[in-house]
Amino acid sequence: MSRVPMVMFCLAIVCGPACAAEGGAATPADDLTLWYAQPASKWMTEALPIGNGRLGGMIFGTVEAERIQFNEDSLWTGDENPFGDYKTMGEYQAFGDVFVRLAAGDAPTNYRRELSIAEAVARVTYQSGGVTFRREFFCSNPDQVLVARFSADKPGAYTGTVELADMHKAQTAAEENRLTAAGSLANGMKYESQVLVLADGGSAAAAGDKIELKGCNGFTLLVAAGTDYLLDHTKNWRGLPPHERLAQQLKAASAKPYDALKAAHVKDYQSLFGRVRLDLGPAPADRRALATDARLKAYKPDGGDVGLETLVVQFGRYLLISCSRPGGLPANLQGLWNDKNNPPWHGDYHADINVQEAYWSAESTNLSECALPLLDYFRDQRHAWAKATAAAKELQVDGKPARGWTVRYSQNITGGLGWRWYPPGNAWYCQHVWEHYAFTGDKTYLKDHAYPILREACEFWEGRLKALPDGRLVCPQGWSPEHGPTEDGVSHEQQLVWDLFGNTIEAADALGIDKDYRDKLAALRAKLVGPQIGKWGQLQEWMVDRDDPKDKHRHLSHLVAVFPGRQISPLTTPDLAAAAKKSLEARGEKGEGMAWSSAWKIALWARLLEPERAYEMLKCQIAGPTYPNLCTAGPFQLDGGFAAPGSVCEMFLQSHVGLLHLLPALPKAWPTGSVKGLRARDGYEVDIAWKDGKLTEAVIRSRMGGACKVRYGEKTVDLKTEAGKTYRLDAALAVK
Ligand code: FUC
Numbered sequence: 016m017s018r019v020p021m022v023m024f025c026l027a028i029v030c031g032p033a034c035a036a037e038g039g040a041a042t043p044a045d046d047l048t049l050w051y052a053q054p055a056s057k058w059m060t061e062a063l064p065i066g067n068g069r070l071g072g073m074i075f076g077t078v079e080a081e082r083i084q085f086n087e088d089s090l091w092t093g094d095e096n097p098f099g100d101y102k103t104m105g106e107y108q109a110f111g112d113v114f115v116r117l118a119a120g121d122a123p124t125n126y127r128r129e130l131s132i133a134e135a136v137a138r139v140t141y142q143s144g145g146v147t148f149r150r151e152f153f154c155s156n157p158d159q160v161l162v163a164r165f166s167a168d169k170p171g172a173y174t175g176t177v178e179l180a181d182m183h184k185a186q187t188a189a190e191e192n193r194l195t196a197a198g199s200l201a202n203g204m205k206y207e208s209q210v211l212v213l214a215d216g217g218s219a220a221a222a223g224d225k226i227e228l229k230g231c232n233g234f235t236l237l238v239a240a241g242t243d244y245l246l247d248h249t250k251n252w253r254g255l256p257p258h259e260r261l262a263q264q265l266k267a268a269s270a271k272p273y274d275a276l277k278a279a280h281v282k283d284y285q286s287l288f289g290r291v292r293l294d295l296g297p298a299p300a301d302r303r304a305l306a307t308d309a310r311l312k313a314y315k316p317d318g319g320d321v322g323l324e325t326l327v328v329q330f331g332r333y334l335l336i337s338c339s340r341p342g343g344l345p346a347n348l349q350g351l352w353n354d355k356n357n358p359p360w361h362g363d364y365h366a367d368i369n370v371q372e373a374y375w376s377a378e379s380t381n382l383s384e385c386a387l388p389l390l391d392y393f394r395d396q397r398h399a400w401a402k403a404t405a406a407a408k409e410l411q412v413d414g415k416p417a418r419g420w421t422v423r424y425s426q427n428i429t430g431g432l433g434w435r436w437y438p439p440g441n442a443w444y445c446q447h448v449w450e451h452y453a454f455t456g457d458k459t460y461l462k463d464h465a466y467p468i469l470r471e472a473c474e475f476w477e478g479r480l481k482a483l484p485d486g487r488l489v490c491p492q493g494w495s496p497e498h499g500p501t502e503d504g505v506s507h508e509q510q511l512v513w514d515l516f517g518n519t520i521e522a523a524d525a526l527g528i529d530k531d532y533r534d535k536l537a538a539l540r541a542k543l544v545g546p547q548i549g550k551w552g553q554l555q556e557w558m559v560d561r562d563d564p565k566d567k568h569r570h571l572s573h574l575v576a577v578f579p580g581r582q583i584s585p586l587t588t589p590d591l592a593a594a595a596k597k598s599l600e601a602r603g604e605k606g607e608g609m610a611w612s613s614a615w616k617i618a619l620w621a622r623l624l625e626p627e628r629a630y631e632m633l634k635c636q637i638a639g640p641t642y643p644n645l646c647t648a649g650p651f652q653l654d655g656g657f658a659a660p661g662s663v664c665e666m667f668l669q670s671h672v673g674l675l676h677l678l679p680a681l682p683k684a685w686p687t688g689s690v691k692g693l694r695a696r697d698g699y700e701v702d703i704a705w706k707d708g709k710l711t712e713a714v715i716r717s718r719m720g721g722a723c724k725v726r727y728g729e730k731t732v733d734l735k736t737e738a739g740k741t742y743r744l745d746a747a748l749a750v751k
Contacts, residue, residue: 068340399430610655
């Protein structure tokens with residue numbers, strides 16, 4: 016194992032000009048590094064998250080007792096149960112902690128803890144007794160292990176212990192240089208974690224249930240964890256016991272030098288993260304000099320820090336890459352980070368906004384692969400959801416079981432459902448299923464994966480829609496999420512079903528199949544009761560005109576037609592868009608302290624072409640439900656943080672109404688800048704640069720070819736594209 020000096024290298028491609036130099040609390044941060052002058056004391060608000068899509072850790076950086084709290088995304092209690100409720104659904108579980116206790120030295124100086132989101136590496140540096148100590152932490156997707164490297168610039172600097180604590184009371188066994196904790200949950204799920212301690216000089220050997228370090232120059236911890244979960248309903252969601260797999264992962268990782276592990280990790284991570292570059296102009300030097308917690312505090316009264324705004328936006332992408340990678344499970348309410356066995360809202364998949372928001376950044380900010388865990392989850396789980404749908408008395412139509420599938424508000428990973436039924440949840444999930452195709456143009460995916468899911472969701476609604484005396488169709492007995500009351504024709508449901516039918520029609524057209532069925536859907540869709548404008552000019556939340564202009568409810572359920580849907584837009588339905596503005600204005604800014612509410616409002620204002628309002632909401636999100644570690648509330652719910660990049664992206668580029676709309680909502684606070692690598696529907700990748708608030712250049716890379724319309728300000732031009740070609744447009748939208 017080679018010793019690696021901790022050089023914080025930076026790549027021009029993802030890092031601003033003032034990248035942090037090596038160590039030291041006085042070093043100013045670049046816009047892609049979170050840093051702090053003290054260790055974390057609180058898990059939720061201060062510890063720093065790392066992850067590889069499946070395995071994740073929270074790093075505290077305590078000098079004398081480092082704590083790496085770790086999780087794996089499949090550790091769940093609960094089960095499938097067609098008549099399920101919260102009790103049978105279970106909860107997302109905490110896994111364990113690795114503690115590194117070091118012999119006390121002189122009081123540390125020059126302490127710095129950081130997370131470089133340009134590299135997905137967390138670091139700690141400090142000096143004590145004339146020695147400079149360094150730690151690096153990352154969670155590797157290529158090698159499937161969490162890696163922690165402790166080094167020092169003088170030999171023999173480390174004496175102490177490494178401990179593994181299991182959250183389910185499994186005993187830790189120590190053998191040679193390995194710690195193991197294995198057990199099973201009440202539902203029979205087997206789980207295990209293993210820690211390998213690789214000493215550089217000195218010794219690392221089992222002592223009781225710990226590993227004792229003596230006079231090491233440095234050491235590396237490799238942490239592997241897993242369960243016997245398998246995302247496959249045909250196997251009852253059980254695969255092989257994790258033991259051999261973990262041992263193999265550790266064996267393979269320990270055969271590689273530390274530098275190689277790290278280089279492979281950084282390369283893999285940057286292949287995703289580096290696709291989008293955001294330059295919003297220079298941040299004030301006095302803010303750049305601050306640690307992230309102080310910088311956040313300074314931001315609270317009135318913003319004034321584009322560097323922090325950039326960091327927050329890119330941090331959302333960092334989190335998504337860290338917790339949602341192909342082959343793993345989708346991000347739950349907490350992403351994959353969790354220190355409790357009874358996390359808030361069970362750490363579940365919440366269908367009425369939260370799961371969706373977690374993925375709002377995936378397609379538009381060029382992380383399409385990160386959406387795959389969600390799409391795979393839908394494909395598998397819907398078989399169990401279909402059984403539960405058919406078994407539900409309250410979903411029956413004329414005394415017969417409902418067809419297709421839908422969901423309750425809350426889900427686990429083994430087909431289990433909790434809380435009340437949420438019929439339009441299927442339509443909202445299907446929006447993600449469709450959009451993956453809309454952005455990637457992957458026809459194999461559309462045919463084999465997406466279309467069956469869409470069609471089954473439509474079949475559910477075909478049976479459920481109810482005709483009014485005048486022949487118009489309503490979704491019966493709906494509930495505007497968490498707002499109520501229960502009645503026919505709730506706008507949220509009407510809009511989502513309109514969206515579902517539209518997406519399915521487009522899918523059938525793209526595949527050239529199912530003509531009769533798509534025509535049937537088109538006829539049903541034309542009869543759906545549409546959005547209505549109420550007595551104070553608002554967009555009605557219900558068919559009954561009862562909206563209260565003083566209502567500040569956090570949910571914005573009747574605005575799904577504006578974002579993430581496409582039924583209402585100032586460009587296509589100006590009157591309805593004006594009504595949506597009234598409703599959004601009335602809801603206010605606070606959103607009951609929920610980051611998901613503020614993140615949604617950013618996107619809504621952007622879609623309503625109101626740049627200053629969108630920007631104000633971004634400021635509200637940063638100044639409100641954002642913690643010092645940039646994770647979001649409430650109390651620990653990452654949906655709003657995940658969504659911020661996608662929501663902000665709507666300010667730079669929109670593509671939902673058949674146009675590439677450039678800079679639709681650019682606020683005054685970002686007069687000059689550029690964004691590179693955003694994705695648009697129909698397979699376009701777009702770079703945009705602007706100066707003094709005006710477009711200077713757009714670069715459009717066409718992946719699939721085809722004709723598109725490009726809009727900037729009031730001007731729209733037609734652009735014919737060929738697959739694989741790049742088009743440079745000037746400020747007047749002329750091809751250069
Ligand atoms: C929905 C929201 C709550 C919370 C929960 C996890 O129920 O209304 O505010 O975000 O999800």
